[in-house]
Amino acid sequence: MVQPSSAADRAGLKKGDVITSFNGVDVSEPNVFRNQVASTAPGTAVTLSVLRDGRPQPVQATLGEFTAQPERPRE
Numbered sequence: 299m300v301q302p303s304s305a306a307d308r309a310g311l312k313k314g315d316v317i318t319s320f321n322g323v324d325v326s327e328p329n330v331f332r333n334q335v336a337s338t339a340p341g342t343a344v345t346l347s348v349l350r351d352g353r354p355q356p357v358q359a360t361l362g363e364f365t366a367q368p369e370r371p372r373e
Contacts (some may be wrong), residue, residue: 305362312350315357319347335361 300306300313317325321344325331338344338361346357 305359308362309346309357309359311346311348311357311359314350316349317346318349318354321345 300311317331319325320331320334323334325334340361340363342361344359344361346359348355348357
C-alpha cells in the first residue's frame with residue numbers, strides 16, 4: 299500500500315508496483331531494500347525501477363523522513 303502524501307505517493311508509486319532496483323542495484327530481497335533506503339539520507343534523489351502491469355518503468359523519487367503511524371486499536 300502507498301500511504302497518501304508519502305514520498306512514495308509523491309513519486310508516483312502505485313499499489314501493485316514491484317520495486318526491482320534502487321539506484322541501479324537489483325533488489326532481490328525486501329530486507330536489503332529496506333537497509334538501502336535506511337542508509338540513504340532523507341532528501342536524496344533516487345532512481346527506482348519498478349514493474350507496473352508487468353512492464354519495467356523508471357521512477358524518480360526523493361526520499362522522505364520516516365514518520366511512524368499510530369497503531370490502530372484491534373477490534
